[in-house]
Amino acid sequence: MALMNGAQYIESLRKLDTKVYLFGEEVKNWVDHPMIRPSIECLAMTYELANDPQYADLMTAKSNLTGKTVNRFSHLHQSTGDLIKKVKMQRLLGQKTASCFQRCVGMDAFNAVFSTTFEIDKKYGTEYHERFKKYLEFVQENDLTVDGAMTDPKGDRGKAPSQQADPDLFLRIVEKRADGIVVRGAKAHQTGSINSHEHLIMPTIAMSEADKAYAVSFAIQSDVPGLFMIYGRQSCDTRKMEENADVDLGNNKFGGQEALVVFDNVFIPNDRVFMCEEYDFAGMLVERFAGYHRQSYGGCKVGVGDVIIGAAALAADYNGAHKASHIKDKLIEMTHLNETLYCCGIACSAEGYPTQAGNYQIDLLLANVCKQNVTRFPYEIVRLAEDIAGGLVVTMPSEKDFKSTVKVESESGMTVGEWCNKFFAAAPGVPTEDRMRILRFLENICLGSAAVGYRTESLHGAGSPQAQRIMIARQGNIEMKKELAKAIVGIKK
Amino acid sequence: MLVGVKFCGGCNPRYDRGKAYEAIKKELAGTAELVIAEEGGEYDFLLVIGGCTNCCASYSQYHAKHGPIKMWDEAHMDDVIKKLKKQEE
Ligand SMILES: Cc1cc2nc3c(=O)[nH]c(=O)nc-3n(C[C@H](O)[C@H](O)[C@H](O)COP(=O)(O)OP(=O)(O)OC[C@H]3O[C@@H](n4cnc5c(N)ncnc54)[C@H](O)[C@@H]3O)c2cc1C
Ligand code: SF4
Numbered sequence: 001m002a003l004m005n006g007a008q009y010i011e012s013l014r015k016l017d018t019k020v021y022l023f024g025e026e027v028k029n030w031v032d033h034p035m036i037r038p039s040i041e042c043l044a045m046t047y048e049l050a051n052d053p054q055y056a057d058l059m060t061a062k063s064n065l066t067g068k069t070v071n072r073f074s075h076l077h078q079s080t081g082d083l084i085k086k087v088k089m090q091r092l093l094g095q096k097t098a099s100c101f102q103r104c105v106g107m108d109a110f111n112a113v114f115s116t117t118f119e120i121d122k123k124y125g126t127e128y129h130e131r132f133k134k135y136l137e138f139v140q141e142n143d144l145t146v147d148g149a150m151t152d153p154k155g156d157r158g159k160a161p162s163q164q165a166d167p168d169l170f171l172r173i174v175e176k177r178a179d180g181i182v183v184r185g186a187k188a189h190q191t192g193s194i195n196s197h198e199h200l201i202m203p204t205i206a207m208s209e210a211d212k213a214y215a216v217s218f219a220i221q222s223d224v225p226g227l228f229m230i231y232g233r234q235s236c237d238t239r240k241m242e243e244n245a246d247v248d249l250g251n252n253k254f255g256g257q258e259a260l261v262v263f264d265n266v267f268i269p270n271d272r273v274f275m276c277e278e279y280d281f282a283g284m285l286v287e288r289f290a291g292y293h294r295q296s297y298g299g300c301k302v303g304v305g306d307v308i309i310g311a312a313a314l315a316a317d318y319n320g321a322h323k324a325s326h327i328k329d330k331l332i333e334m335t336h337l338n339e340t341l342y343c344c345g346i347a348c349s350a351e352g353y354p355t356q357a358g359n360y361q362i363d364l365l366l367a368n369v370c371k372q373n374v375t376r377f378p379y380e381i382v383r384l385a386e387d388i389a390g391g392l393v394v395t396m397p398s399e400k401d402f403k404s405t406v407k408v409e410s411e412s413g414m415t416v417g418e419w420c421n422k423f424f425a426a427a428p429g430v431p432t433e434d435r436m437r438i439l440r441f442l443e444n445i446c447l448g449s450a451a452v453g454y455r456t457e458s459l460h461g462a463g464s465p466q467a468q469r470i471m472i473a474r475q476g477n478i479e480m481k482k483e484l485a486k487a488i489v490g491i492k493k
Numbered sequence: 494m495l496v497g498v499k500f501c502g503g504c505n506p507r508y509d510r511g512k513a514y515e516a517i518k519k520e521l522a523g524t525a526e527l528v529i530a531e532e533g534g535e536y537d538f539l540l541v542i543g544g545c546t547n548c549c550a551s552y553s554q555y556h557a558k559h560g561p562i563k564m565w566d567e568a569h570m571d572d573v574i575k576k577l578k579k580q581e582e
Contacts, residue, residue, distance in 0.1 A: 053529040054511055057550045058502025081551075088504035088549075095504075306505075 003060065003071055004143045005051045006044035013040065013195065016221075019228035020194050020259075027231075030194060034240045036231070038099075039257035043145060043195045045096055046073055046103045058089040063140050064358075065133060070140040073103045076114055077360040083349035087299035091342065094303020098445065100256035100453035102145075102192025104300065108292035109148030109200045110136055111359055113217060113274055116285040118357030120278050128274045129357065135219050135272060139198070146219070147196035149187040149261060150289055152204045161207065161214040171201065171263060172213045173276065180269040181276060183216060187261045191461075194229050194259055196222055203275070206283030215282045217275035218268045226266040232258040234449040247399040247436050250444025256453040287471075288361060293462035294371030295362045298345020301374055304445070304454055305338035308385050311441050315389040318435040320427035330384045337377040344370030365475035368468040375465040378458045382446040393443045396424070402436060494537045494581055496521075497530030499552045501565075506544025508567040514542055520574050524581045530555045538562055538580070540573065 004012065013031050020030045030036050050059035050071050061075040061082060062068070077083050086107070093101045114136070117128035139146060152161075155169030164170065171185030183201075193199065200219045207215050220227065234256075239248055246252050275281060313331055316322040348366035355361050386393055397420050404416035414422070421432045444450045459465065486492075500510055517540075518527045530539060532554050539557035541550050543565035552561055559580075564573050 053498075054500045055503050057500060058504060062554075085502065085549075088502055092502060092504045303504075 002143075003050050003069070004047050006041075006048035009044050009047040009143075009145070010040060012197065016197065017223040018194060019223070020231060021228065022231040034245070035237055036194065036257065038240065038251070038253060038255035039102065039192065040195050042097045042099045042254035042256065043102045043192055045093060045254070046071065046101055046145075047143070049093070049096065055092060058085050058092055061085070063137075065137050066140060068140070071143055073107045073145070074110065074136065074140045074143070075107070076111055076136070076358075077352070078358075079360060080350050080352045083295070083352045083360055083362055084346060087295065087342075087345040087349055090296055090299025090345075091303040091306070094300045095306050096303075097254040098251055098304050098307040098441070099254040099450055100191060100300065100457065101254075102195060102257060104296045105148030105150075105191050105293065106146035106196065106200060107148075108289055108296060109146070109150075109202060110139075111292055111361075112285055112288035113200065113202065114359055115355035115357040115361065116217075116281055116288060117274050118355070119284065120275060120281050122356070123281075124278060126278075131271050132274050135274075142197075144197040145192065145195060146198040146200050147190055147193045147222075147261070148202070148289065148293075149190055149193070149199050150202045150204050150286065151188050151190075153186055153188045153260075154204065160211055161205075162210045170204065170211075170214045171216065173216050174213075174265065176276070177267075180267055181216070181218070181273055182265050182267050183218070183263050184265050185263055187263075189232070189258050189460075190229075190261045191256065191258055191457075193222070193261050194231070194257060198222060199227075199261065202285050202289055203282040205286060207279040209279055211282075212277040212279040215275060215277055215279035217273075217285060219272045219274070220266065220268055224266060226264045227261070228264075229259040229261050232260065234258075234452045236444070236448040240449075247402075247433065247440055250440040250442070250448055251450060255449055256457075258452070287364070290463050290467070290471075291362050291364050291367045294367040294374075294468065295345055295348050297374040297458065297462060298341050298343075298348070298367075298370040301378055301454065301458055302338055302342045302345065304450075305334070305341070305378065305381055308381060308442070308445055308454075309334045309338060311438050311445075312385040312388045314438045315385075315435075315442065318427050318430045318438060319390060321388070327388055330388055334381050334384050337381055341370065341373055341377055344373055364471060368471040368475065371462055372465060372468040372472065374458045375468070378454055382451075382455065385442050386446050389439055389442045392424070393439050393446065396436060396439060399436070402432065494525040494577070495535075496525050496527045496538045496540050496577065497534055497536035497555055497557060498527050498540045498542060499530045499550050499555065501541075501543040501548060501550035503544050508544070510542050510544055513564075513567060513570055517570060517573055521577055525577050538577065540564070540577075 020027045049055040061072045063070045117132045121129045152170040155164045161170035168185045173181050174184045175182035316327045348362040351363035352360045402420045424432045536557040539561040541563045548565040
């Protein structure tokens with residue numbers, strides 16, 4: 001099959017029988033559900049732009065497996081140039097959607113599983129790598145979206161998987177059969193899971209022998225028996241359910257999505273199993289996936305940041321404050337922070353290296369520095385955006401008020417809409433609706449639905465801040481730095 | 494004269510690459526035909542339209558009789574047009 005476009009992708013979802021629960025009920029037609037649809041439209045952009053010559057250079061790549069042109073989201077990075085283009089593609093999509101476009105976790109999982117299975121096979125004589133290559137060819141050929149699922153619910157954070165009171169709190173193998181395995185458990189916070197044709201499962205932490213039943217990696221179609229999803233609420237999500245919702249959404253086209261994905265004794269055939277009890281490789285897989293995903297944020301968050309900076313600058317224009325020197329300086333600061341994140345994304349890509357399997361891995365230290373900055377800078381960027389925009393971001397009446405023709409019982413005889421438009425007019429020549437739109441956009445990204453992707457995901461996605469600090473400590477090469485200092489000051493030993 | 498056009502991926506372009514393409518195409522109407530480059534196609538020239546100084550589009554997969562002409566700034570449009578017009582003469 002050739003590359004799908006956005007409409008074909010959306011139609012392909014209708015063929016799935018994925019079980020989705022939202023507000024305690026099963027949602028049969030989730031493709032058209034107003035709370036879910038914006039996240040589907042968002043993911044559809046990864047298909048749409050791949051068909052546009054103005055973006056195809058970033059959005060597509062030549063598969064090393066088949067020689068065919070594939071969507072870059074299902075590509076195995078063949079060079080540092082590919083790693084750089086990945087980051088650029090993510091920046092582009094962030095710019096075009098101002099949301100989480102959900103397809104990166106799958107791409108990062110493909111690359112991590114590809115290289116790890118090669119090394120498992122080398123040690124144990126297993127055949128995971130060949131299986132995975134066949135699986136990825138299938139994904140590429142059908143241009144599928146795959147959820148890269150790592151995070152378990154984890155229960156008591158102080159205990160290992162096998163020590164949990166409820167053994168299901170980490171996903172595990174409950175039965176090994178001649179033709180496959182049966183798994184049980186869940187994956188939490190899964191980005192784009194409902195919008196994914198398939199799920200690629202990985203363990204969530206490094207493991208010891210006692211945890212070997214939890215050392216499992218496999219791929220599965222999203223609508224198999226026993227697999228279901230419970231939709232994650234987002235701040236202000238029910239605004240999407242309001243009739244003719246538009247301005248108040250802030251972003252009326254696109255959004256992100258997370259869900260709890262539950263496996264209630266799901267059978268996985270052998271040809272889709274890529275790790276089965278090789279607990280000594282769980283840490284490698286986690287580290288590689290997390291490394292790629294920490295690189296990813298140096299692209300996607302930057303693209304969203306570009307839109308936020310543009311919106312803040314427009315808010316200043318519309319408020320009539322754009323000439324103030326501190327406003328200009330704040331826009332400079334936002335740009336500086338945003339481009340610093342991009343520098344990190346590009347740097348860890350440019351310093352990438354080939355794995356034993358042949359695909360390229362990012363530089364781990366720089367990717368962790370990238371993500372550590374991502375846990376901070378977007379917060380400062382939205383703080384500055386709120387500063388520039390003013391308090392109206394959180395106190396503005398609704399779109400319905402602005403459009404209301406209801407006459408207020410007062411001397412002037414004006415309508416609610418006329419009062420709103422009178423008192424929320426600012427710079428000359430700027431329609432109040434335009435001002436509303438920009439302020440609502442900023443509300444959405446600073447503390448509405450989109451804050452899920454821009455703020456909390458920046459903090460916890462791909463691992464909480466402390467996880468990067470552990471990696472930075474490991475990779476920081478302090479001993480070499482001590483030697484440098486000794487050499488400069490003349491200490492011999 | 495057939496000119497294959499390859500765009501960069503447009504992650505942070507400093508000008509509207511699509512508009513630049515349309516403008517060059519219009520200016521060269523009757524002199525050169527500009528089409529989006531495809532693998533396997535044979536072109537007289539390849540025009541690479543980048544969005545910034547990095548001009549990072551890959552183009553080694555396309556066949557053109559003469560080397561690529563690259564642009565990454567709106568200000569390069571005149572030069573591109575002149576170069577292609579000169580080739581036709
Ligand atoms: C919006 C969003 C999207 C996401 N998308 C995906 C996805 O698509 N796929 C996926 O696999 N995952 C995804 N994640 C999950 C993400 O990787 C986790 O949120 C992250 O690893 C943190 O885990 P947690 O949320 O369970 O927090 P916790 O692990 O509970 O962390 C909370 C705090 O406790 C600390 N802590 C936890 N355990 C310990 C310990 N043992 N010792 C010391 N301190 C500890 C942490 O450092 C942190 O400060 C997503 C998360 C978010 C928020
Ligand atoms: S040429 Fe510049 S704008 Fe275009 S994709 Fe490359 S880096 Fe981005």
